[in-house]
Structure formats: C-alpha cells, structure tokens
Amino acid sequence: MSRRLEHLFSPLRIRDVEIRNRILSTGHQTFLARDGVPGEDLVAYHEARARGGAGLIIVESARFHASALSDAPELNVSDDRCIPGYRALAEAVHRHGGRVFGQLSHAGRLTRRIRGGVREVAFAPSAVPDNRFQTMPREMPTAMVEEVVEACGAAAGRFAEAGLDGVEIVASHGLLFAQFLNPRTNLRTDRYGGTPENRLRFLAECLSAVRKAVGGRVVGMRISVEEVELDGLDAAEVLAACKALAALGILDYVNTTTGSMAGPGGSVHVVPPMGIAPAYVAPQAGTLRAQVGLPVFVAGRINQPQVAEEVLRAGLADMCGMTRAMISDPDLGNKAAAGRFDDIRACIACNQACIGHFHAGYSISCIQNPVTGREARLPAMPRSGRKRVLVAGGGPGGMKAAATAAARGHDVVLCEAGRRLGGQALLAQLLPDRAEFGGLITNLEREIAQAGIEIRLDTRVDRALVEELRPDEVVVATGALPYEPAIEGREDAHVVGAWAVLNGGANLGTRVLVADWRADWVGMGVAEKLVRDGHQVTLAVNAPHAGYNLQIYLRNYWISKLHKLGVQIVTDARIYGADGTTAYLVHNASNEAIVRDDVDTIVLATGHASATDLERELDGLPVPVHLIGDCLSPRSAEEAILEGFVVARGL
Structure with missing residues (x-):
C-alpha cells in the first residue's frame, strides 16, 4: 500500500459494515439491466470494479413503484423477481472484498416516461413543469404518496433479502424526493406540503420504511448540496433538510453531489465534463459534513487517487466517488494501493461513451476502455501465437491496436508519419478547456511503453516498407484529412x-x-x-x-x-x-x-475525409490488411479505439 494514500486506503465503518477503503463507485445508469433485473452483463460490470479494488459499489437507481416505470432498460425492484439477480451481484462483489448498496429512485416530474411509444402520466408533488423534459406532471394523490412510501420499504426489503449491505435513497438532482423538499415544486396543502416539516415528511417516512425493512444494514441518502437551477433547492435548504433527517436518527450517511436534472444549466453537473475543476463539490460537502454529524460521501470530477486523498486529508468527506475513473480503469484501486499511479488509465471526462451512451439509449462503455460494459462478452484476453504485426498510423486507433496486439504476444511495429503519436487528439487538446483530452494520448503511450512495442516516428508506411518488413498482418490506421466542400467564389x-x-x-x-x-x-x-x-x-x-x-x-x-x-x-x-x-x-x-x-x-x-492512399497502395499484396478508425470512415476516437482493440484482439 502506498503510504502517501493512507486516508484513501483506511477502512470506514458504518454500523456493522466495514468498507475496506474510501473508493466509491456511485450509483450510475449502465443500461445493462435485462428485463428489469441484474443479469450477467451487470454482474460482470460491477464484479470487475470490485476485483479492481473499489471499496463500495452503489448499484444504479432502481424503480420501485409503478408510477416510475418506463420502457427504458432500468432496474425494477417492485416485485420479488429481482432478488436472484441482486443476490448474484452481491455475491460477486463480496467475493472480491467489496461492499454493495442498492439505490432507490423516482424521477417525479423529470421524465418523459415513454411506454409502448407514448408518454404516460408523470407524477410529482405538484403540477409544476420542468425546463428540460417539458413535462407537466400530475399531482400525486395523498393515497399514492402513502403507497410509494410502502413500496419504498418493500423494495429495500428485497435488497436485504438479496444480501446487499445497505440501501440509498436518491434525493439528488431535482428528482422526486428533492421535489417534495422544495417549496417551489411542492405546493401541496396536505400533510406532505406547506411547512418545512411537512415537505420533509415524505422523505423521512421513506427512510423510516427502509430502516424498518433492512434492520441493521446501512441506510443512506444521496442529495445535491445545491441544485444550481432557478427553481432548485439552495444550499441552506439542503443543509436544513440533512440536519433534520440526521436528528431523526434514521440516516447513516449523506452522499453529496450537485446540480439538477430540471434544466440545461443544472444538469451539466450530473456528469460534469472536462473544464470543470476536479473535486469541485468537495468544499460544500465539507461544510455539510461539519454541521450534520454523519459520514459524508462526495462526487464530482474526482478522477485521480491523489485528488481523493487530498479531499479526505482535508476532512471534506469520508468517501470519494470515483465512478468515471473506474469506468475508465476498473483496476484503479489496486494500482493506487500498489503505488502504480502511472499505470492508471485516467478518465478524461469526455462523457462520450459513459453518460453519452446512456442518453443515446445504449449500454455503458468508455472510449479509452472498450471492455467497459462488455465484460461478460470480452473475458480476459489470452496470449496467442507469435506474429509480426505492422500498424500504420499512430493515432488513438493505431496505438490501441498496437498495444492490444502486443498484449496478445505478437511482435509489433508501429509507424507514424508525424513526429508524435496521438493523431487528431493532439489537435483536440488545443481547444479551450479540452487539454485533458490529451490524457488519452498519455494513457495509450503508457500502454505501448509497457508492451515493448517498436515505434518508428517520421515514417510513412508504403508498399515498399511492407514488402521490406514482411509482416503477417497489417493494421491501417492512417486517419483522415480535413474535408473542404466546394465553395463558390x-x-x-x-x-x-x-x-x-x-x-x-x-x-x-x-x-x-x-x-x-x-x-x-x-x-x-x-x-x-x-x-x-x-x-x-x-x-x-x-x-x-x-x-x-x-x-x-x-x-x-x-x-x-x-x-x-x-x-x-x-x-x-x-x-x-x-x-x-x-x-x-x-x-x-x-x-x-x-x-x-x-x-x-x-x-x-x-468534417474529414478518409485517408485511403495506403489502402489502395497495398491492394494485391499477399498479407491481410485491416482498416480501423477514420481511414475506414471518419468518426470519433471511440470508434477508432474500439476497432483497433477488436481487430488486434482477433489476430
């Protein structure tokens, strides 16, 4: 264990649950659920992060009441059908020494809630529309509110029966529980609205129902320290709610984030992109921690173990959410514990294949790590027979192909026509607030250095060079050039x-x-x-x-x-x-x-046009030629890296 990270790798005890370190994978939608329950894909995804050293994994938000269900591939814990899948997930995480909590959430007004191709009714505390989904919700009848409380407790009981270590209620990002707390979205006149005590009642009753259902297991809440929307909760309101809940003795920890899904500005903070400072929520989390008297977790651009260590050392939090960091590198915990910081594939906060896939309706992945989200379909890669592989082009796709081929046991020569590896990523990092994109190059260079690949810079591959080197396989990753349309005048x-x-x-x-x-x-x-x-x-x-x-x-x-x-x-x-x-x-x-x-x-x-000169030049040579990335079709680094990985994996 690295002595420099003594806080990050110290255990945390909450009730009877000991968490081995302070590395947290927060609840995040993966779209890996199958028929509403955890299956092989979701289990393999979380098992990889537990095996890699995560202390605590909070499984993505599950729907627990009929008023929250949609056709999206989300988890559904509204009946006992979910228990076997959650049990398999808990056993997989526990097998590697990790802890796992379930998460309960309801979107309220913040949804289009599509079922069978049509929009169903969205229920909320009051009929107050949002500024993102353009939904006018229907006010929940009092009887439905009581029904949701009961359903919340029943769902928590299923988590307990499945063997999970705790339950977290999502009151963050302007979702249903936060809507009840908010005087601008809760205009009710029954016992769930009006005074601050009444607005707190729904959340307090749900937490009490969860506590009753799970006994001595951990019960927590996720909440935004402020919602950063004109009609959102402010920091003072959030702090008051947390203090009131802590005083009731029904809460074991508070998991902090920031922002709201209710509008374009606040929603940026749900998964903050590069350009937003690392650990930027931590100071507000520290303020809350000092006044609430409970363990506090924090997330928000904590993508390096050294950053997490500083947050913990400063007393701003008790655990650090490093979700995207482990989407990029599930072995982050083990590498950090061994002091292998340069070997960590650092997240660059590009948002392309993690939350980007989710918003496009596809399962999670990572542009730097194509195995993410495909763990069950892409098991550990065996070494193969030795081939001589020539990779033409040192952009992200070519670099990934070279590193993967070398990991398979092949002898690899990587040729790049320019003076540096990196391709278009070298340009992308020059854009304002996009310097972190250059981390993609740094990460791939590390993979190549570890693999012992022969690199030839200022070397343009042509037919003569291929004939000279006599490779068994050629991977063409020559990229693309700017496309300029005809412009009259x-x-x-x-x-x-x-x-x-x-x-x-x-x-x-x-x-x-x-x-x-x-x-x-x-x-x-x-x-x-x-x-x-x-x-x-x-x-x-x-x-x-x-x-x-x-x-x-x-x-x-x-x-x-x-x-x-x-x-x-x-x-x-x-x-x-x-x-x-x-x-x-x-x-x-x-x-x-x-x-x-x-x-x-x-x-x-x-846009760009594929560089196809080498492809044409190699036509007719008695050697397999594989095209990847922009030279096949101009797209993004995600496709180039994925194709480089898949092609090289199959060599």
Whole structure:
C-alpha cells in the first residue's frame, strides 16, 4: 500500500459494515439491466470494479413503484423477481472484498416516461413543469404518496433479502424526493406540503420504511448540496433538510453531489465534463459534513487517487466517488494501493461513451476502455501465437491496436508519419478547456511503453516498407484529412481550415464566421478559442442547434459558455459561397439564402475525409490488411479505439 494514500486506503465503518477503503463507485445508469433485473452483463460490470479494488459499489437507481416505470432498460425492484439477480451481484462483489448498496429512485416530474411509444402520466408533488423534459406532471394523490412510501420499504426489503449491505435513497438532482423538499415544486396543502416539516415528511417516512425493512444494514441518502437551477433547492435548504433527517436518527450517511436534472444549466453537473475543476463539490460537502454529524460521501470530477486523498486529508468527506475513473480503469484501486499511479488509465471526462451512451439509449462503455460494459462478452484476453504485426498510423486507433496486439504476444511495429503519436487528439487538446483530452494520448503511450512495442516516428508506411518488413498482418490506421466542400467564389474570400487555426498557422481577420458542418466539439471549440483571442465570432452550424452531435451535458456546458462570450449562433445553416467579405449560407429546411456581410475570415469546420492512399497502395499484396478508425470512415476516437482493440484482439 502506498503510504502517501493512507486516508484513501483506511477502512470506514458504518454500523456493522466495514468498507475496506474510501473508493466509491456511485450509483450510475449502465443500461445493462435485462428485463428489469441484474443479469450477467451487470454482474460482470460491477464484479470487475470490485476485483479492481473499489471499496463500495452503489448499484444504479432502481424503480420501485409503478408510477416510475418506463420502457427504458432500468432496474425494477417492485416485485420479488429481482432478488436472484441482486443476490448474484452481491455475491460477486463480496467475493472480491467489496461492499454493495442498492439505490432507490423516482424521477417525479423529470421524465418523459415513454411506454409502448407514448408518454404516460408523470407524477410529482405538484403540477409544476420542468425546463428540460417539458413535462407537466400530475399531482400525486395523498393515497399514492402513502403507497410509494410502502413500496419504498418493500423494495429495500428485497435488497436485504438479496444480501446487499445497505440501501440509498436518491434525493439528488431535482428528482422526486428533492421535489417534495422544495417549496417551489411542492405546493401541496396536505400533510406532505406547506411547512418545512411537512415537505420533509415524505422523505423521512421513506427512510423510516427502509430502516424498518433492512434492520441493521446501512441506510443512506444521496442529495445535491445545491441544485444550481432557478427553481432548485439552495444550499441552506439542503443543509436544513440533512440536519433534520440526521436528528431523526434514521440516516447513516449523506452522499453529496450537485446540480439538477430540471434544466440545461443544472444538469451539466450530473456528469460534469472536462473544464470543470476536479473535486469541485468537495468544499460544500465539507461544510455539510461539519454541521450534520454523519459520514459524508462526495462526487464530482474526482478522477485521480491523489485528488481523493487530498479531499479526505482535508476532512471534506469520508468517501470519494470515483465512478468515471473506474469506468475508465476498473483496476484503479489496486494500482493506487500498489503505488502504480502511472499505470492508471485516467478518465478524461469526455462523457462520450459513459453518460453519452446512456442518453443515446445504449449500454455503458468508455472510449479509452472498450471492455467497459462488455465484460461478460470480452473475458480476459489470452496470449496467442507469435506474429509480426505492422500498424500504420499512430493515432488513438493505431496505438490501441498496437498495444492490444502486443498484449496478445505478437511482435509489433508501429509507424507514424508525424513526429508524435496521438493523431487528431493532439489537435483536440488545443481547444479551450479540452487539454485533458490529451490524457488519452498519455494513457495509450503508457500502454505501448509497457508492451515493448517498436515505434518508428517520421515514417510513412508504403508498399515498399511492407514488402521490406514482411509482416503477417497489417493494421491501417492512417486517419483522415480535413474535408473542404466546394465553395463558390472561395478564391475571392479569406477561407482557412480549423486545423490551421488550432496549429497557429492561420492569419485571421477581426470578424470570423465558423462554418460548422459536423455540429460537434470542433466548431464550438474553435469559436470559443477565437472569441477568447479577441475576434468577433459567428458560429454557423449545420444542425438544429450547436453541439447537436455532442453528449448533452457537454453541449449545454459549451452553449452556456458561448452565450456568455457573445458568440452569435446561426442554426440550420451550411456554407455554399463567399465573395470578398460576404459569406453565403443556405438554410437546411427552407433552402433559402442566409447572407452574412462584414466577414473577414471563414473558418471551415466541415468534417474529414478518409485517408485511403495506403489502402489502395497495398491492394494485391499477399498479407491481410485491416482498416480501423477514420481511414475506414471518419468518426470519433471511440470508434477508432474500439476497432483497433477488436481487430488486434482477433489476430
């Protein structure tokens, strides 16, 4: 064990449950449930993190009452059918020395609640709409509130029967329990509304029902230290509620986070993207801890064990939620305990395959770790016979292919035409607040260094080199180049590419129009960079809104920044012409012209085209050639890394 992390690796005892360390995997939706219950995929996912050294795993929020059920692949603990699956999950976590809690949640008004393709009724404390899902809920009748309390206790009893160590109620992020606490969303006149004591009653009764059902097991609550929405709970209201619940003696710990799902601004904090400071919730958690007198957990961009150690050392919390850190590297705990910090695959908070998959309706994964979410389908990789493998291209896909092939026992040569490994990730890290994306390169370089791969920089692979090296397999990962559409009159205007802007090779005028075809981080990031550099910027995006193809929390975070910076955004617009200082765009839906005068420079963020020269050059050679990443089709680092991993795994 590393002496420098003595706080992180000290045990924590709550009631009769001893947790071996302070590393917490908070409840997070994986969409790995099958037919509403934990199955092989979900068990394997959490077992990997327990095996990797997590102290406590809180399983994702489960629906426990009919008014919360939808067609989403979520956990359902409203009947005994769930018990065998939870028992298998608990046994898997316990087998590796970890502890596991179940989590109970109800969205209330914050849902579209689709069943059978149609929207069902959303129930909440009162008929107060939200500003994200555009849902007008129906007020819960008093009898239904009482029914939900009973259902909450029954669900907790199922967790106990399955052998889980504790139960957590989700009162965070503006969800149902928080809605009852909030005087702006709870307008009731019965015994569950009006006074602070009445608004607390629903949550207190549910916690009491849970306590009665689970006996001596741990009972906790997750809550936002503040909701960061105009109609959300503020810090004083949250603190008062926590103190009142602690005084009732029905609560063993408080698990803190921040933000709310009720609006675009507050929801950014549900899974905060890079650009938000590490451990930024910890000071508020510390304030709450000092006044509530219970163990306090905290989450919010704690992606390194050293950061967690400092939070604990400062007395700001008793456990640190490191959820995305363990999505990226499930072995984080074991590596940190052994002092192998450089071997940890650090999370870069890109949000692409974790919460991004969830919002797209797919099961969880990680752009850096394709095994995440696929543990049951991708068991430990055996070493194979020795082949000579040539990888052409040192971007993320090529690097992952090389590292994976070497882990299989092959002799690997990795050739990169440039002076550095990293591909387009080298450009991505130059965008404002995106430097952390460069951690992807650092992590892959570590994998390559450990594998003992031969690296040849400034080496462009061609047919002659392949014939000289005589590999058994060739992996082509040559990426893509900027795609520039035909622009009528371009020769009379000042037009440059986004890559040139990021590399510092563009001479720009004062008034800049960014033509953003892909509606992702490139256009928005370049627009932000330019306005921070003193330019007047218009972002013309070929989509219904900026960041259309980004994960929504990242998109909302960036849209907020661009609004504050005064960037003018024109939506549904694509570039088709230029003339001197005039840019001509066309509206996607109406096909009518959009004319922007007084434009000194047009910056093209118009996507990429596959680099296919090597593919054509190798045609006819008697060696298997595998295409991965952007040279196959321009997409993102996630697809490139996944394809590199899958191809190399099969060699």
